[in-house]
Amino acid sequence: MKKYLVWDIPVRLFHWLLVLCLFGQWFTTEVLENAMHIHFYIGYFTLGLIIFRLLWGFFGTRYAKFSSFIAGPKAIISYLQSLASKQKSYTTGHNPLGGLLLPAVLILVGLQAISGLFTSDDIVSAGPYYDSANSVIQGWMQWLHKNIFDVLMGLVVIHLLAITWYKLGLKHDLITPMLTGQKVVEVSKGIAHSKLVKAFMLAITVGIFIYWLVEINPPPVEEYYY
Numbered sequence: 001m002k003k004y005l006v007w008d009i010p011v012r013l014f015h016w017l018l019v020l021c022l023f024g025q026w027f028t029t030e031v032l033e034n035a036m037h038i039h040f041y042i043g044y045f046t047l048g049l050i051i052f053r054l055l056w057g058f059f060g061t062r063y064a065k066f067s068s069f070i071a072g073p074k075a076i077i078s079y080l081q082s083l084a085s086k087q088k089s090y091t092t093g094h095n096p097l098g099g100l101l102l103p104a105v106l107i108l109v110g111l112q113a114i115s116g117l118f119t120s121d122d123i124v125s126a127g128p129y130y131d132s133a134n135s136v137i138q139g140w141m142q143w144l145h146k147n148i149f150d151v152l153m154g155l156v157v158i159h160l161l162a163i164t165w166y167k168l169g170l171k172h173d174l175i176t177p178m179l180t181g182q183k184v185v186e187v188s189k190g191i192a193h194s195k196l197v198k199a200f201m202l203a204i205t206v207g208i209f210i211y212w213l214v215e216i217n218p219p220p221v222e223e224y225y226y
């Protein structure tokens with residue numbers, strides 16, 4: 001058993017950039033005034049992060065792939081039973097329960113960002129697709145945008161409690177591997193490298209798509225917002 005790479009660079013970058021972006025989104029609406037334009041740019045970037053991680057879940061390295069950690073109810077229950085037993089076994093990647101976090105976060109943050117595109121603050125700023133929606137859709141999107149964030153924060157609290165419990169209760173550190181990428185595992189379980197060329201190409205493609213989505217495709221914004 002030695003330290004080997006488990007979390008590739010894209011997974012770690014995604015995680016810590018997502019944390020920064022969500023903090024930024026809260027800060028630009030709840031603390032700063034007149035920072036909607038920054039809120040929009042961070043929102044577009046966050047949407048890009050989400051799309052990137054979705055694709056990385058199919059094309060990424062071993063433990064980044066959905067296939068390595070999406071488990072059914074049986075696996076989740078037997079994992080919970082194993083925690084109660086004396087002989088604990090730890091997974092190299094996400095555990096079956098923790099593996100549910102990524103899809104939940106991708107759906108919630110994805111919906112948050114998409115609903116933002118259709119949201120207006122009713123004063124000066126409107127997302128690029130606000131004008132193309134009718135008032136019913138606008139109302140739904142505004143509602144989603146105001147409420148999903150709280151659900152997301154509830155999930156983050158559970159996430160942090162689980163990690164703290166692993167550290168203090170089970171004496172198992174999950175945080176350092178999410179920073180360095182390395183865990184103590186058998187040779188055969190580590191990944192060789194982060195597939196950075198593939199990640200770079202995917203990131204460029206996602207960047208171009210986001211630019212098209214928010215700059216080229218939207219209908220012209222009506223004058224009354226200014």
Ligand code: HEM
Pocket residue numbers: 011014015018019022023053064093094095098101102105156159160163174175176178
């Ligand atoms: C806005 C706050 C946060 C969100 C939305 C979030 C979300 C996530 C997601 C989606 C994953 C899965 C990563 C992937 O497979 O790509 C993850 C893993 C992880 N996060 Fe967070 N996270 C947040 C904050 C934090 C903080 C503050 C810490 C550390 C103190 C942390 C520590 C970890 C660790 C250690 C893992 C890996 C867990 C494992 O080994 O299975 N997270 N997080």
Ligand code: HEM
Pocket residue numbers: 022025026029030039040042043044046047109110112113114115116117118119120121122125126127128142145146149
């Ligand atoms: C994942 C990315 C995003 C997050 C986490 C986020 C988060 C938030 C939060 C917490 C608020 C305050 C809601 C409240 O009033 O209680 C807000 C408001 C707002 N957001 Fe976002 N947002 C994101 C993306 C976007 C995007 C992409 C746009 C538009 C392009 C946008 C447009 C707006 C607008 C216009 C408001 C003001 C709504 C109002 O005053 O009723 N957001 N956002």
